[in-house]
Amino acid sequence: MKKQLKGLTVKSIEWLSEVHILLKLHDEANSMPEVVAGQFVEVKVENSQKTFLRRPISINFVDYKENDLWLLVAVVGDGTKHISELKVGEKVNVMMPLGNGFPISNSTEECLLVGGGVGIAPLLYLGKVLKDKGHKVTYLLGSRNAKGVMMMDEFKKYGDVLLTTEDGSLGEKGFVTNHSIWNNKKFSKIYVCGPTPMMKAVAKVATEKNTECYVSLENKMACGLGACLCCVTEDKNGHNRCVCTEGPVFNINELPWQI
Amino acid sequence: MADLRTNIGALELKNPVLTASGTFGYGEEFADFIDLNKLGGYIIKGTTLNPREGNPYPRMAETPSGMLNCVGLQNKGVQYLVDNIYPRIKDIDSNLIVNLSGSTVEDYAKAAEILDSLDGVKAIELNISCPNVKHGGMAFGTTTEGASQVVSAVRKAYNKTLIVKLSPNVTSISDIAKAVEASGADSVSLINTLMGMAIDAEKRKPLLSMVTGGLSGPCVKPVALRCVWQVKKAVKIPVIGLGGIMNATDAVEFMLAGADAIEIGTANFIDPSTTVKVIEGINEYLDRHNFKSVKEIVGALEV
Numbered sequence: 001m002k003k004q005l006k007g008l009t010v011k012s013i014e015w016l017s018e019v020h021i022l023l024k025l026h027d028e029a030n031s032m033p034e035v036v037a038g039q040f041v042e043v044k045v046e047n048s049q050k051t052f053l054r055r056p057i058s059i060n061f062v063d064y065k066e067n068d069l070w071l072l073v074a075v076v077g078d079g080t081k082h083i084s085e086l087k088v089g090e091k092v093n094v095m096m097p098l099g100n101g102f103p104i105s106n107s108t109e110e111c112l113l114v115g116g117g118v119g120i121a122p123l124l125y126l127g128k129v130l131k132d133k134g135h136k137v138t139y140l141l142g143s144r145n146a147k148g149v150m151m152m153d154e155f156k157k158y159g160d161v162l163l164t165t166e167d168g169s170l171g172e173k174g175f176v177t178n179h180s181i182w183n184n185k186k187f188s189k190i191y192v193c194g195p196t197p198m199m200k201a202v203a204k205v206a207t208e209k210n211t212e213c214y215v216s217l218e219n220k221m222a223c224g225l226g227a228c229l230c231c232v233t234e235d236k237n238g239h240n241r242c243v244c245t246e247g248p249v250f251n252i253n254e255l256p257w258q259i
Numbered sequence: 260m261a262d263l264r265t266n267i268g269a270l271e272l273k274n275p276v277l278t279a280s281g282t283f284g285y286g287e288e289f290a291d292f293i294d295l296n297k298l299g300g301y302i303i304k305g306t307t308l309n310p311r312e313g314n315p316y317p318r319m320a321e322t323p324s325g326m327l328n329c330v331g332l333q334n335k336g337v338q339y340l341v342d343n344i345y346p347r348i349k350d351i352d353s354n355l356i357v358n359l360s361g362s363t364v365e366d367y368a369k370a371a372e373i374l375d376s377l378d379g380v381k382a383i384e385l386n387i388s389c390p391n392v393k394h395g396g397m398a399f400g401t402t403t404e405g406a407s408q409v410v411s412a413v414r415k416a417y418n419k420t421l422i423v424k425l426s427p428n429v430t431s432i433s434d435i436a437k438a439v440e441a442s443g444a445d446s447v448s449l450i451n452t453l454m455g456m457a458i459d460a461e462k463r464k465p466l467l468s469m470v471t472g473g474l475s476g477p478c479v480k481p482v483a484l485r486c487v488w489q490v491k492k493a494v495k496i497p498v499i500g501l502g503g504i505m506n507a508t509d510a511v512e513f514m515l516a517g518a519d520a521i522e523i524g525t526a527n528f529i530d531p532s533t534t535v536k537v538i539e540g541i542n543e544y545l546d547r548h549n550f551k552s553v554k555e556i557v558g559a560l561e562v
Contacts, residue, residue, distance in 0.1 A: 003291040005532065044529065052476060053321050053528060095531070222319055222326060223528040227284035227304075229330050230319035240312050240333055245288075 001034050003225070006094045010086045011068060016150040020118060021084045022060070023071045025092055032069060035062050036101030037126035038191075038216055038249045041071070042224040043083060044093035051079035054095065056221045056244070058122040058193070061154070069094070072151070074118035098224045099248045102126055102191050102214055108134050109188040113159070114176050114202050116142040116194025122216060124151060126191060127158035138162065138187070140179055142198065146170035177201045187211055203252040213252045219243040261545035262552040263538070265299070265520055267497045268445035270354060270382050270420040272299035272520060275553055276510070276538045279501050279524030280305050280358030280384060280424075281330065282475075285344050286351060292531040297538060299520060300354035302384050303344075307360050308370040310336035314391060320457040320466035325476025325503070326525060327455050329469040331391040332360050337370045341377065349379030358424070360386040362394040364412045371417040383417055385410065385444075388426030388451035390473045397451075400426040403438035414443035422499060425449040425490070427479075432486050433493035440494045448499035448522060449490060450483045476525040477503040484516050491517025491558055505533070507540020514541075514553070515560040 008025035016022050042054035061070035075084045086092065102122075111130050113123040120141050127137045137159025143149050146169035155161045163171025164179050172179050176198060182205060192202045193216040206213035221231040226245030235241050236256045263274035277300040283289060286301045295301065313333025320327045334340075340357070349355060357380050361367035367385070374380050387400030387409055399405040410423055423439040425432055427450040436447050452473025457466040483502025491498050500518030504510050505526045513521050526533040541553060550556060 005292065005530070050323055051321070052324055052326060220317055220319055222328075223282075223288075223531075225284065225288045225531065227282060227288045228319070228328065228528060229304075229313065229333050230328055232313070232316055232318065232333070234316070238312070240316075 001097065003095065003098060004033060006030070006096060008069060008092050008094050010088050010090045010092060012088060013084070013086055016072070017148055019075050020150060021073050021075060022151070023073060023083065023086070025069045025071065025094065027067050027069070032062050032064055032067055033097055035059055035097045035125070037129045038101030038122050039097040039099050040224075040248060041069070041094050041096035042098060043071070045079045045082045048078060048082045051082060053079075053222050054224065055079045055083065056098070056218070056224055058216070058248075059097065059125060060121045061125045061128070069096075072118060072121040095224060099244055100246070102216070102249050104130060104133060104135070105189065108136070110136045110138070110186070112138050112140060112181075112187040112190045114140045114142075114190060114192045114194070116176060116198040117148070119194030119198075119216070120150070122193055123191065124154055124158070127155065131158045138181070138185070140164070140176050140181060142176035142194070143170070175201065177205055190214070192216070200257050203257055206252060214249050215252055215255070216248045217243045217250065218248065261542055261550055263542060265553055267382070267422065267499065267520055268420045270300075272354060274299040274538050275514065275520035275541070276534055277356070277499065277520055277522045278302055278527065278534060279522040280386070282524040282527045286348050289527065289531050293535045296352040297535055298353040299538075300356050300381070301351065302356040302358050302522065303348070304334055305332045305358045305360045305386055305389065306334050306337050306340050306370065307332055307362070308337055308366040310334065310339065315468040317466065317468055318472075320472065322455070322457060322474065322476070322478060325474055325478035327457055327467060327472035327474050328452070329391045329467045329472035331469070332389060332396070337373050341373060345377060345379065349377075354381040355379050356382040356384050356422070358384045358386050359413075360389055360392070360396055361409075362392070364409050367409050368412040368416040371413045375417045375419065380419070382420035382422055383413070384422040384424050384448055385413055386424050386451070388424050390426070390428060390452060390454045390471070391469060397426050397428060400435065400451075401429050403434055406435050407438045407442045410439045410442035410444050420445045422446040422448050424451055425486075426451050427482055427486055428454050433489045436490045436494050440496050444496060446497040446499060446519075447490060447494065448501060450479070450486050450502045453479050453482060475503070477505055479503045480509060484512060487513055487518050488516040488560075504537070505529070507537045507544060510537050510541055511544050511556065514556045515558070517558040517560075519557050
C-alpha cells in the first residue's frame with residue numbers, strides 16, 4: 001500500500017499511566033489508509049531543540065468509523081515528551097503506514113498475543129483483525145505492577161485477557177513466561193511485542209513448544225523507508241536487515257537469538 | 260518560470276537538485292512521496308566492488324539539529340546493483356548517478372569500469388570521504404596524494420562525468436579539490452559528513468557501535484557553506500554543494516556561495532518530499548528576484 005504524509009488533528013490525548021499517553025489523531029480530509037496490524041508511523045516532532053528526527057510509533061488502533069488513528073506512546077525522551085504536550089486541535093505530520101505487519105493465517109487459529117510495557121500497543125489492533133477473521137484471541141500482557149496495566153476494556157473486546165505483574169499486584173505474579181496458561185493451553189501462533197529480553201524469553205518457550213512465533217522489533221530509526229540503513233538487525237545468516245522495511249515483524253526463526 | 264537547467268561538466272541537469280547518497284536509497288523508496296522524474300539527478304546508495312555488511316547496530320545517534328551515523332557502506336556490491344537494482348531504476352527520467360566507494364585503488368577502478376558500460380548511469384560520484392570504514396574511504400580523501408591516486412585510476416577506467424565527493428575532515432579542503440581537479444575530476448561535491456561522536460553519560464558508553472560517526476543535518480550547514488565558498492575559488496570545475504540543506508532558502512545560499520548544483524541529504528528523513536519542494540522553492544526565488552536562469556545565482560554572493 002502507498003505510503004503517505006498526512007496532516008492529522010489531535011482529537012484527544014489521555015495519560016494512561018505515569019509514562020504512557022493515548023493519542024487519538026483524526027483525519028479531517030481523507031480516510032485512513034489500509035493498515036496491516038503491526039505497522040507503524042513516523043511522527044514529526046515540531047519546535048524541539050533536541051529532537052531532529054521523526055519518532056517511529058506503532059499503530060495501536062485504526063478506527064475507520066471515526067477516521068481516527070490511535071497511538072499509545074511511552075514518554076521516555078525529548079521527542080515523546082513533545083508529542084505528549086500536543087494540544088487538542090493541533091496538527092501533527094504523520095508518515096504512514098510503514099513496515100510489514102504480523103502475518104495472519106487464512107485458517108482459523110488459536111492465537112496468543114504477548115505484550116509487555118508499551119509493546120502492548122500493536123496487539124490491540126492485531127487482536128481486532130484476528131477476531132474479525134474468525135481467529136481465537138488470547139492476550140497475555142505483562143507489566144511491572146498494576147499501575148502499568150492499560151486499556152483493559154479495549155483488549156477485552158477482542159479476546160480473553162491474562163495478566164502478569166512482577167509484584168503480583170494484578171494477575172499472576174512474575175513474568176509473562178511464568179504464566180500458567182503455558183501449561184494449560186496449546187496455541188498455533190504466538191505474536192510478541194515488548195522489551196527485547198521479554199521477546200527472547202517468549203521466543204524460547206515458543207521454540208520449545210514448536211509454535212510459530214513472530215516478534216516486533218523497535219530499533220532506533222531515522223528514515224523509516226529503508227533508505228538510511230540505520231535500524232538494522234543482524235539475522236541468522238549474519239546479514240544486516242532493515243527493521244523498518246523488512247520488519248519490524250520477524251519470524252523468530254530469522255533471528256540469531258540464542259534459543 | 261525561470262530556467263532551472265544547469266550543467267555538471269558534460270552532464271545536463273533539468274534543475275540543480277540532486278539527492279545525497281546514503282539518504283535516498285535507490286530512489287524507489289521515495290516513489291510514493293515524489294515524482295522521481297522531477298529530480299535533477301538521483302545519487303544512489305554508496306556502492307563497492309564487493310558486498311559489504313556495514314557496521315554493527317547501533318549505527319545512528321540523534322544530535323541537536325542533526326544526526327550521526329556509522330552505517331559503513333552496507334551494500335550488496337556493484338554486480339548486484341547492475342543485475343537487480345539498475346534494471347528497475349534506469350528508466351527514471353532523471354540522471355542516475357552512482358556513489359562509488361572502495362578499500363583499494365584497484366577496487367575503485369574495477370567497479371568504475373563495470374559502471375562505465377551502463378548507459379543508464381550518467382555519472383559516478385566518487386566517495387573518498389566516508390568516515391565509517393576502516394580501509395579506504397576517507398583515508399583516500401584526506402591527503403592530496405591519496406586523492407590524486409584514486410581519482411587518476413578511476414579516470415582511466417571511467418569515461419563519463421566523474422564527480423568526487425570531498426571530506427571536510429581535512430586541513431585544507433581547497434588543496435584536496437585542486438588535486439582531484441588536476442587528476443581529471445569533472446566536478447567536486449562537498450561536504451561529506453563531519454566526523455563526530457556521541458556519549459551516553461549514564462552508561463558511560465558511546466552511542467555508536469564504532470564510537471565515532473559522520474555528522475549531518477542542519478548543524479553542519481555553516482561548515483559546508485564555508486567549504487563550498489573556499490573550494491569555488493580554488494577550482495574551475497563545477498562544485499556541487501551539500502550539508503544540511505532543509506529547504507529552498509538553504510539551497511539558494513549554497514548556490515550563492517558558489518555551488519552549481521546541490522544535494523539534499525538528511526532532510527529526506529524528515530520530509531521525503533523535500534527535494535521537490537526545494538525545486539519549486541528555487542524557482543519561486545528566481546522569479547521573485549527576476550533571475551531568468553538559475554545559473555545567474557551561482558557565486559552571486561555580494562561580499
